[in-house]
Amino acid sequence: RQEQFRALRDVEPVTLDGKRISLMMNAGLMVDLPQLSESGADGIGLFRTELQFMIASTMPKLEEQEAFYRNVIKQANGLPVTFRALDIGGDKVVSYFRSHEEENPALGWRAIRLSLDRPGLLRTQLRALLRASAGAELKMMLPMVTDVSEIHAVRDLLQKEVQHLSKFGHNLPRRLQFGAMLEVPSLMWQLDELMAEVDFVSVGSNDLFQFTMAADRGNARVSDRFDMLGKPFLRMLREIVRAAERNQTQLTLCGEMAGKPLSAMALIGLGFQSVSMSATAIGPVKAMLLSLDAEKLAQALNAALDEKRSQEPIRALLIRFAAEN
Ligand code: PEP
Ligand code: MG
Numbered sequence: 001r002q003e004q005f006r007a008l009r010d011v012e013p014v015t016l017d018g019k020r021i022s023l024m025m026n027a028g029l030m031v032d033l034p035q036l037s038e039s040g041a042d043g044i045g046l047f048r049t050e051l052q053f054m055i056a057s058t059m060p061k062l063e064e065q066e067a068f069y070r071n072v073i074k075q076a077n078g079l080p081v082t083f084r085a086l087d088i089g090g091d092k093v094v095s096y097f098r099s100h101e102e103e104n105p106a107l108g109w110r111a112i113r114l115s116l117d118r119p120g121l122l123r124t125q126l127r128a129l130l131r132a133s134a135g136a137e138l139k140m141m142l143p144m145v146t147d148v149s150e151i152h153a154v155r156d157l158l159q160k161e162v163q164h165l166s167k168f169g170h171n172l173p174r175r176l177q178f179g180a181m182l183e184v185p186s187l188m189w190q191l192d193e194l195m196a197e198v199d200f201v202s203v204g205s206n207d208l209f210q211f212t213m214a215a216d217r218g219n220a221r222v223s224d225r226f227d228m229l230g231k232p233f234l235r236m237l238r239e240i241v242r243a244a245e246r247n248q249t250q251l252t253l254c255g256e257m258a259g260k261p262l263s264a265m266a267l268i269g270l271g272f273q274s275v276s277m278s279a280t281a282i283g284p285v286k287a288m289l290l291s292l293d294a295e296k297l298a299q300a301l302n303a304a305l306d307e308k309r310s311q312e313p314i315r316a317l318l319i320r321f322a323a324e325n
Pocket of ligand 1 (some may be wrong): 208
């Protein structure tokens, strides 16, 4: 099967009914980069920048960060890379950084919250990203956004960095694409404000599911207890797709569910045209979508999601659809 997937590397990911789906890969370290061309991914949809921090024994300096990003961009060889601003805290532990014990680290002082309280840390990263992308496009996004005001605050810092760099004669990125991850449920009631504010939205389904179901993603007793392909979560994702269409905002999803062929099928049925996953999942997901009638699935899936009393679980419907079509 591995051989079969490799043969698909240069095949365009287009559904039977002609929808071009963008298949991106997730990465975080230099060792991931060769997989970009091996997998035939369209680019890196999620680059987890905190990994450089997690494997270091001291805080990476501006020059180290810049050199690292520069190298990533070079190795990506013209394919787009979406850098995610530091997502420290929760399940992502940086030994030399955190000092206080927290009762609920997943709900605690982490990601963009921490970055906004330590603006020096964030500004250093923004500066490194801007410098590494000089003359090119910089695509970056913020993790764990809970309130749209947090985006404004980061934009202000970014603007300061841009001014600082141009004042000192540095070359700036040719274009900046600024996005937010949607992984905290509070954003569901700020979708239009959010989408007016950013160039793209990327759903972090691992955290969005964890927070929606109040089920710790790292706790085996509860993490599989509720179905990602059940009604509540799929209805939630459908709302996000509708908002993105309404606002003409680029939308992607970069959680683990994108890498499972059955869930990826559901996502395409909901209207996602871009997904990002681990590199090894690109082949299997592409094989699935090449034989998928997305429109037919969309109709069946939407009808099932609209039902008040379910005929069958959505997962069963998806399995049946995959077998019959
Ligand atoms: C997610 O939460 O779905 C996500 C992609 O980010 P991470 O897994 O790094 O938290
Ligand atoms: Mg996350």
